[in-house]
Amino acid sequence: MFFSLASIIFLFAVIIPAAQGGKVLVFPHDGSHWVNMRVLVDELHSRGHAVTVIRAADSWYISETSPHYNTVTVDVAGGANEDFFRLFVSEVIKIKRSKGSAWSRFALDMELKNKFFELHRKVCEVIIDIFENKELIKSFQDAKFDVVLTDPANGGGVMLAHYLGLPLVFNARWTVHGEAHFAIAPSPLSYVPLPPSELTDEMTFFERVKNVCFYTMRMHLYKQVVGPHYSAVSSRYFGPEVDYFSLFQAADLWLMRVDFVFEFPRPTMPNVVYMGGFQCKPAKPLPEHLEEFVQSAKEHGVIIMSLGTLIGELPHDMADEIAAAFSSLPQKVIWRYKGDRPATLGNNTLLVDWMPQNDLLGHPKILLFVAHGGTNGVQEAIYHGVPILGLPLIFDQRDNLFRIEVRGAGKIMDIFTMNEDIFFQGIQEVLNEPSYRLNMQRLSRLHRDQPMKPLDTALFWIEFVMRHKGAAHLRTESYRLPWYSYHSVDVILLLVGVVLIILGTFAVLIRCLCSVCLRTKSKSDLKKLK
Amino acid sequence: MFFSLASIIFLFAVIIPAAQGGKVLVFPHDGSHWVNMRVLVDELHSRGHAVTVIRAADSWYISETSPHYNTVTVDVAGGANEDFFRLFVSEVIKIKRSKGSAWSRFALDMELKNKFFELHRKVCEVIIDIFENKELIKSFQDAKFDVVLTDPANGGGVMLAHYLGLPLVFNARWTVHGEAHFAIAPSPLSYVPLPPSELTDEMTFFERVKNVCFYTMRMHLYKQVVGPHYSAVSSRYFGPEVDYFSLFQAADLWLMRVDFVFEFPRPTMPNVVYMGGFQCKPAKPLPEHLEEFVQSAKEHGVIIMSLGTLIGELPHDMADEIAAAFSSLPQKVIWRYKGDRPATLGNNTLLVDWMPQNDLLGHPKILLFVAHGGTNGVQEAIYHGVPILGLPLIFDQRDNLFRIEVRGAGKIMDIFTMNEDIFFQGIQEVLNEPSYRLNMQRLSRLHRDQPMKPLDTALFWIEFVMRHKGAAHLRTESYRLPWYSYHSVDVILLLVGVVLIILGTFAVLIRCLCSVCLRTKSKSDLKKLK
Incomplete structure (x- = not known):
């Protein structure tokens, strides 16, 4: 419908070595997400780092030439585009205003789901094209990048960083599975509302029920939408034993585009840095x-x-x-x-x-x-x-x-x-x-009222990862545990088993003792009777 | 044994109003913990804040006069003292070297447990004495402190902050229940070792079993050692419905005396600030x-x-x-x-x-x-x-x-x-x-390699709490949930119940339908036979 068959051409600029500073490979998420990524790219450039941005030839927001970054352009058609979303929004307005039937709303939701499905398919095509282009990969390897900076709303940067064996920094609010914290931090559904559920951190019983149902549904949906694409790439290049989502969870650093003035307080992790409002600046005079x-x-x-x-x-x-x-x-x-x-x-x-x-x-x-x-x-x-x-x-x-x-x-x-x-x-x-x-x-x-401006904080931590070739000491490896180990189900079963065995042994012993006593007693009674 | 009956005298200096800056009430934990607290007290003083420190008359480390802080001295005898711990250490050395019997080690452990029991009893006596001294309480209220700074290794500062309705900041590594993170952050025992278990964040199955057993045992022990004292104070002054430990969990800010170079990576919370090594300074020339x-x-x-x-x-x-x-x-x-x-x-x-x-x-x-x-x-x-x-x-x-x-x-x-x-x-x-x-x-x-020196970070956040009269937006209220709600057990039971009812209804319906079909069939068969 929306897509032509992928025709692939690589047009890539020479990756200019950085005179000073490091080298950053950026795999952005197109659309309004780029507006945020662009802020980081500009700031990296202004601090003397050389930035290379990967973009699709028909990119929606990312221009091919910029004084602040080089580009590697991959020509894979299809995927998400601005026109689709514009059209989609007017459809939403039309249906919601006419109090359209449940069926028309459902059809719209399915259309959106398909569009996201295609978007991830396209990202995977881009990635496969890059992986298959030995010349490009060699140029990436030769460039000796210090870090991959990506938006985990798609999995392109994640796959590329793993392929190239480079440290990975996220500019994140969403991963391909939904709100970003849910990928790495414990998120008790009793007080952590899953965005966009329109719930707060203080929920009634039925709101908590809604949150659990919403979570189950959304996670299932996301896995269904993105799973097949990324699994296929991951299996093909990293082996079937690698779970594609564990590559997300292994990121060195998560720069979150929220803070706790906006977001509700919730558990977090040592390798999560909050930079909400990093794009905000004091006002300049108006025209x-x-x-x-x-x-x-x-x-x-x-x-x-x-x-x-x-x-x-x-x-x-x-x-x-x-x-x-x-x-x-x-x-x-x-x-x-x-x-x-x-x-x-x-x-x-x-x-x-x-x-x-x-x-x-x-x-x-x-x-x-x-x-x-x-x-x-x-x-x-x-x-x-x-x-x-x-x-x-x-x-x-x-x-x-x-x-x-x-x-x-x-x-x-x-x-x-x-x-x-x-x-x-x-x-x-x-x-x-x-x-x-x-x-x-x-x-x-x-x-x-923060010790540092959010943008400075973000840059400090990107450069930290570049200086130390990662941030392994801030990252847990807990995502490698199977769910039953993570939640100590195996340990609890063992301990309950041991307690039951001990109780059982005691019960048997007491029973034996009682029967011995009874037998001795009846024997002596018999003797007495004799 | 170690204790005389408490004779109570209050000798307190006039609480000097701060010319500039705010007013900080400090309830420290005696012994080596004071060495750390003293660093914060000195720095608060150097930034123009007036600091008032509460100390026992027989304090082990905290001197009564200092150019950096005022003191409020409470004369309650007994509790922990340096001599006991010195003696205790030599006993430990003696028993461990002589490969002393399990019984002698157990007796030593019990002695230590009793000593901690007495230490907390003494803190509670200090607190009761303060609460009962209306004049002192009035002077505290009149002084209009901005914040209570305390070490949650004892509950004195926690109780006092709640009584006075003041924001609360912790200088923490331990609470009265053990390692501080366990009081507020989710701590999956599969990868978060409970100090001092001598386990890492990557455990084998049997290490995980050890961690769970160790956690269960320690939590039980701590509750047994401190629970009765603090529960009694909390019930008496705040009502029986207040769980004393929830007063700890309600602290505005936790300044942790660790960082993730020392500690293993683990979940944390937005109101936890890491200041590990805040006492370290570049070396001065030697004598x-x-x-x-x-x-x-x-x-x-x-x-x-x-x-x-x-x-x-x-x-x-x-x-x-x-x-x-x-x-x-x-x-x-x-x-x-x-x-x-x-x-x-x-x-x-x-x-x-x-x-x-x-x-x-x-x-x-x-x-x-x-x-x-x-x-x-x-x-x-x-x-x-x-x-x-x-x-x-x-x-x-x-x-x-x-x-x-x-x-x-x-x-x-x-x-x-x-x-x-x-x-x-x-x-x-x-x-x-x-x-x-x-x-x-x-x-x-x-x-x-940190954006700010840990001591500056700590001071920034203490002053943040003073400026904003707390840090409610960084603190979850999840500790108010009963455990079964926190872990969504009630929600899961409801959902499982609903699924079972739906399945049951279906089963009954199908059974009814089958029997109706069978009956109709047998009736028609009968008719045919007739």
Whole structure:
């Protein structure tokens, strides 16, 4: 359907040796994940490291040329692309608004599942192509990379690092099996909600039941979606005894794109480093026309709205309801919107194709962020202390916003059912109830109060792995244990067995003793009778 | 036996308000633990915080006056004291050397257990005395402390923080129930050895059995030793529904006196901060006479030996064997020893009452540290990269040294059975086999390669808790769950129940259907027959 047969060409730049610093091989995850990886790549470059990025020829976000990195381009067609996800989002909106049948929702879910299936298939093709290209592999080996940096949302970097025998660092929030912590840290389901379950760390009994069911279902689904592809590659190149997921668990370091201002507290591991908000920066001055517009709001302040790159436009009637609600406000509004100009658009609302979101959020006049709930936007809002009115659409967006809502720093609305009035009331509530702003500012203070900036922390640990050729002393090998050993089931069975044997022996002994006593007694009784 | 009836006098200095900075109330654990706490107290003072330390009138290590802290002295006699432990160590040496009967060892263990029992009884008396002294409590409340800093090896600070409603920070390696991590982080016994079990994170099946048995036994013992005292205080002042140990688990922050160069990697929690080696400092120049002695060793280098403060002297024959072995070496030796001068002492050996251990370990001429394995000494050896020949005696010393031995950075010898030759061979091995020094230097490099100095990290987080009045966002509330909920046993039972009911219903339905079918069939057969 979406895919042509893979035609493979390798176009790769010469891997330039680093004059100073080390050499980093990056296998990113395409799409919005690259936005985050790019921050690390730029910072690695600025510290004198030579970075080589592997990309697909039809890459969605990763450009082939950059002053900050070399690229190795692999031409494998198919997989995920922006168009599919754009189309998918509009399908979701259509079905959810029309209160579409359970069947249409199920069909949509299956389509998404198939798309992810294809995405991982494509990654595996890329990997096989690389492994089979002896010349490329030799150039990788000759380049003597210090570390592989990858996003474990796909398994490409993991397989490549293992093949090349290189230390492995993750820029992670998800692995191919779901939320990243679940791959390495103990995660008792009684207080660790599996994202995106929309549960907190304090659950009622039935919420805990939901969490266990959700976990079982999701894990099964993920294994089904990704397992066959990666298993095949792993068996073919590393032998059938290697479990593909253990290669993920063997990573030296996990740089997590969360912190505990955003995420609920939960067990973690020594080789997990939190860099949530590493992409956030103090605001730069706004372009002149935006600054003028913002200042024209005077004491009323400004609201900004963005639903992310995937949701450039909305159905006309939805856009009209939103624009109408905005037009009734005394505030000025900056709305990132690529669709047709809504008929109800007020004079107070500026439509823009793109906006300097971080600089706007850091502007003192900004009162509210109307957002879809992508992790980057949420982190930026936390950093700058701007409360959120959330309009989640797909993926983990509702779950991200839920973390803000339960801290009282924002409010979620249902974009699929809301009208002008409901949206207006929502805006009024977050604007006029001071607790939203105060709570978000508290989160901001907590987030900013760190010994080092998250980006510096991340770079320190990448360079640590480069300096020491790994971080084996921070990593447990517990993932090598079979589940029954990991949970000490074998030990408990042995101990219970021993106790039972001892009790049994005692019981038999006592029985024997009793019968001997009885026999002796009856004999003496008999003697007496004689 | 060891205790007089508690006579209570409070002698407390005026709690001086901090001109700048905050106010810290410290409830330390007496003995060598105070050496560590003192480092934090001094640093807090140097950063402008006012520190108030609670001490017993007969305190073992904590002096009543200091330019760095005020004291509140509570006069409760009894509890642990240095003399007891000194006596205890010599008893251990006597019994172990004479290969004493199992009974004498058991009697010694019971004596130690009783001593710990009394130690905790005394802490609880101190706490009750404080709680009952309304004037003192009022002065604490008026002082408006920002935080309680305590060593959870006793429960005094924990109870006091809860009573005063203050944030709580631990300077921890042990709680009253054993190794500190076990109180808050998931600790799968399949790869987390319970110190001091002398097991690593990679265990055979029978080692795992040992670990589980050891855990069960130790937890039971600790609960038996400390439970009655703290339960009584907790019930009396906080109500019978409060489990005393949950007050430990509710601490805001755990500053752990280990890092993962020393400790095996294991699960941890967001509110655990590692400050292992926080007491280590670059070496200062040696006093003139020591520097001269060290330089006189020329190319042969120097060995230093210390068995800690508790072991000032050894039985004469043991000391003679050690001195004789030293006398055969080309190296110079500095031996911290308070006993009579051994008859076999060579010219190359300098006996000292006290030595600047950190400055010596940091001296380039020092080749080997003969040590008992106290945590402080081991951390200093790691910091300076000096291999260890370990002569453990009691407590966790063998387990600490074991961590060095399995990393190939030292060797453990049995002080109770060794003679001159064996000791000499041991020294030769660690001196001449380069891997010991190389491995320790590797550990040293890993330990020193941190984004911040451990002491600065510790202070940052204490001040963080002071700034934010706690660290609730880093702390799970999972300890409030009953064990069956924590481990989702209730949820699993429900789900299994539901599955069984569904299967049962199906079975009944199928049976009914079958019997209906059979009946219909037999009726029609009957009709046919008619």
